[in-house]
Amino acid sequence: MRLRRARRRTGGTGDEGVLPLINVVFLLLVFFMVAGRLTSADPFDIRPTRSTLEGPAPEDEPIVQVAADGRMALDGQPMQADALVDAVAARIAEGGVPKLRIKADAGTDTLALVALLTRLRAAGAAEARLMVEPGAE
């Protein structure tokens, strides 16, 4: 008798057994929505550079991505160095902010990066900030 009642109670649609699952999934969903930051994916693999210096968090400036082998992208669009410098100059000429974020792979050749920085500076980007991840390597 007791068995039959229990089966009838959950047997209708099976919904009661799923409710705790939905609760957990909702909680996970809310957690990921609140805690995660939606970011556009990089066009190539970039290992973050680590630094122990506590700089400010990045803002929404245009981002220049540099891979370890020298490939570059502006806001996720892969392009050659010349085109990239031209694009940055054009944006700043149109009234864009003269600031850049640089996201470079930890293995990038520093001199190549400095050369790019110098060209970007000449193109009008007054301030360039390197994106790093806190913590010692």
Next chain:
Amino acid sequence: MRRPDITPLEAGMRLGPRRRPRASIGLTPLIDVVFILLIFFMLASSFLDWRTLRLDAAAAGGGGGMEGALLVGVSSDGLRLGARPATAEEVSARVTDLLAERPALRILLRPAPGTPLQATVDALDLLGGLGAKDVALAAPGGA
């Protein structure tokens, strides 16, 4: 007599027999959508805590910024003070001494060809941790 395995809540819910058909509407599609949203947010969100460092590249060949600056070389196999190799401790001691005399000391960090960015940033960390405010990267040909 009340059965011990039925809680008052369940008993109360069963008081309204007409609620059952309404409660079962569309729970499965709801779960589907929530699962898809969950997977989307799990894949799309990133938990990296990015920080930013100011990168100053000294003007190439300008020379003006070089006056009285301490030149620290960095390469993939260590630091250099001027022209000779130095350990991190030697560089720390030298920079600490000079900073005590001149707090506004300008330091030029000159990376050797092929230096990975991580080595340069480690050197920036070292100098920044000693209190150096004015650290610039020497551009190629600038020194």
